[in-house]
Amino acid sequence: MLLEMKGIVKRFGHVEALRGVDFHVEKAEIVGLVGDNGAGKSTLVKIIAGVYQPDAGQMFFEGEPVVFRHPSEARARGIEIVYQHLALIDLLGIDRNIFLGREPIKKIGPFKVLDKEKMEKEAGRILQEIGLKRIRSPQEKVAKLSGGERQSVAIARAMHFKAKLLIL
Numbered sequence: 001m002l003l004e005m006k007g008i009v010k011r012f013g014h015v016e017a018l019r020g021v022d023f024h025v026e027k028a029e030i031v032g033l034v035g036d037n038g039a040g041k042s043t044l045v046k047i048i049a050g051v052y053q054p055d056a057g058q059m060f061f062e063g064e065p066v067v068f069r070h071p072s073e074a075r076a077r078g079i080e081i082v083y084q085h086l087a088l089i090d091l092l093g094i095d096r097n098i099f100l101g102r103e104p105i106k107k108i109g110p111f112k113v114l115d116k117e118k119m120e121k122e123a124g125r126i127l128q129e130i131g132l133k134r135i136r137s138p139q140e141k142v143a144k145l146s147g148g149e150r151q152s153v154a155i156a157r158a159m160h161f162k163a164k165l166l167i168l
Contacts, residue, residue: 001063002027002165003048008057010043017043021057025165045167049081050074062164078164082154090143094135095123097142098157126156 001024008021018040025031035041046052047059050068059066061077068074071081088097096103096119104115104122123138132152135145142150158166 001025001060002029004060005044005048006058006060008044008047008054008059010040010047010052011055018047018054027164045081048074048079048165048167050079075161078162079167080158080161080163080165081167082151082158086150086154088142088150088153091141093137093139093141094127094145094153095119095138097153098123098126098138098160100157102161122160123156126160130156130159132156 003023003025005021005023008018008023009016010018021040021044023033023044033041033044043052047054048068050071050073053067053069059068061079066077068077068079087100089100092100095116099119099122104118105112106115106118107113120138127135127138130152132149135149142153145153155166155168
């Protein structure tokens with residue numbers, strides 16, 4: 001079992017957004033989470049991502065009990081989320097967006113600087129891997145991309161960081 005959630009409860013004041021939710025995902029399984037507006041889908045995803053913590057219930061990742069108190073803790077375990085708004089910055093290149101918040105650093109003497117060459121090379125490799133052939137350069141600005149290409153960049157970011165669980 002990759003992810004298992006048992007009896008998850010989340011309240012916002014007097015509003016109970018999730019009441020006793022059980023949810024699980026096996027390795028290599030594709031799951032569609034559907035429901036009406038306000039049903040709690042986004043709240044559940046945010047608990048998995050470490051944005052919110054449950055008020056009650058248990059969560060297990062790869063068989064171990066977990067409580068993610070911050071999104072970085074979920075990412076460190078291999079959970080990547082591609083949100084509907086994609087979290088991309090139009091004015092930056094594809095390479096910079098793929099590494100956003102996790103930029104590779106190299107040392108030049110006593111200084112630490114962005115390893116732009118590594119970002120460009122790795123981004124180019126990833127773009128080839130996922131089949132984005134129309135893009136001429138990994139440094140192309142995200143603002144120039146179509147909606148589908150933008151989503152592909154967000155997915156490429158998750159793939160590069162070796163997501164064990166990818167939530168779209």
